Amino acid sequence: xxxxxxxxxxxxxxxxxxxxxxxxxxxxxxxxxxxxxxxxxxxxxxxxxxxxxxxxxxxxxxxxxxxxxxxxxxxxxxxxxxxxxxxxxxxxxxxxxxxxxxxxxxxxxxxxxx
Amino acid sequence: xxxxxxxxxxxxxxxxxxxxxxxxxxxxxxxxxxxxxxxxxxxxxxxxxxxxxxxxxxxxxxxxxxxxxxxxxxxxxxxxxxxxxxxxxxxxxxxxxxxxxxxxxxxxxxxxx
Numbered sequence: 001x002x003x004x005x006x007x008x009x010x011x012x013x014x015x016x017x018x019x020x021x022x023x024x025x026x027x028x029x030x031x032x033x034x035x036x037x038x039x040x041x042x043x044x045x046x047x048x049x050x051x052x053x054x055x056x057x058x059x060x061x062x063x064x065x066x067x068x069x070x071x072x073x074x075x076x077x078x079x080x081x082x083x084x085x086x087x088x089x090x091x092x093x094x095x096x097x098x099x100x101x102x103x104x105x106x107x108x109x110x111x112x113x114x
Numbered sequence: 115x116x117x118x119x120x121x122x123x124x125x126x127x128x129x130x131x132x133x134x135x136x137x138x139x140x141x142x143x144x145x146x147x148x149x150x151x152x153x154x155x156x157x158x159x160x161x162x163x164x165x166x167x168x169x170x171x172x173x174x175x176x177x178x179x180x181x182x183x184x185x186x187x188x189x190x191x192x193x194x195x196x197x198x199x200x201x202x203x204x205x206x207x208x209x210x211x212x213x214x215x216x217x218x219x220x221x222x223x224x225x226x227x
Contacts, residue, residue, distance in 0.1 A: 004156070006156075007194060009154070031210075033213050042220075042223075043202065043220060043221045043223075044218070044220055045206075045216075045218035045221075046217045047216075050214065050215055091157065092155060094213075095212045095213065099211075100145055100147075100162055100164060100170075100172075100211055100212060101159055101162070102147070102159070102206075102216060103155040103159075104149075104156035104158075105156050106154050106155055107154075107156055
C-alpha cells in the first residue's frame with residue numbers, strides 16, 4: 001500500500017525566515033503525482049504546489065518550492081520569506097497515475113511568529 | 115463559480131441517528147470523493163466515484179453509504195451514527211483522475227454524542 005509520512009507534527013518559524021517541511025512516501029509505482037496542501041484555520045484545503053514524478057525539475061510557486069528526490073522518495077516543501085498568513089496545517093499528498101485514491105500524510109502544523 | 119459545495123457545515127447527531135451529508139460540484143468533474151479528517155491521521159478516503167452510477171470503497175468505508183445518480187451530486191449517508199464517526203468530512207472532486215489535484219469543499223464538522 002502506498003503511504004505518506006510527515007515526521008514533523010509541529011513546526012514554527014519567525015516571520016521573513018525560511019522553513020522546510022518534510023515528507024516521504026512509499027510506492028512501487030514509477031509514474032505518480034505529489035502535492036502540498038495548506039489548511040488554514042478556516043478549514044479550507046488549498047493546493048499549494050504540484051510535482052509530476054517524471055519531471056526532474058523541482059516545482060516552484062512564488063515563495064513555495066519543493067525538493068523532490070525520487071530515488072529517496074522524498075518531497076519536502078520550502079517556504080521562503082514566511083508570512084503570518086502561512087500559519088496553517090500542511091498536508092503532503094500522493095496519487096499514482098493509475099489510481100483514484102489520493103493518500104495524505106498526517107500533516108504538519110506550521111506557526112509563523114511575528 | 116461555486117466549485118464544491120458541502121452542506122451542512124456543522125452537525126450534532128445522537129448515537130444511532132442517520133443523516134446525509136450533501137456534496138455538489140459545478141465543474142463537470144468525473145471524480146468525486148469523500149474523506150474524513152481526524153487529528154494525527156491526515157485525510158482518509160471513505161468512498162469515491164469515477165462517474166455517475168459508479169462508486170467504490172476507500173480506506174475506511176464501514177458505516178457509510180454513497181450513491182452517484184448525477185455527475186454533480188455525491189451524497190454521503192451515515193446509516194447509524196457512532197461516536198467513532200465524530201470527525202471533519204470533506205468532499206472533493208477532480209478531473210483527469212486527480213493528477214492536477216483535488217478541489218475540496220469547505221468541510222462538515224460532525225459530532226456524534
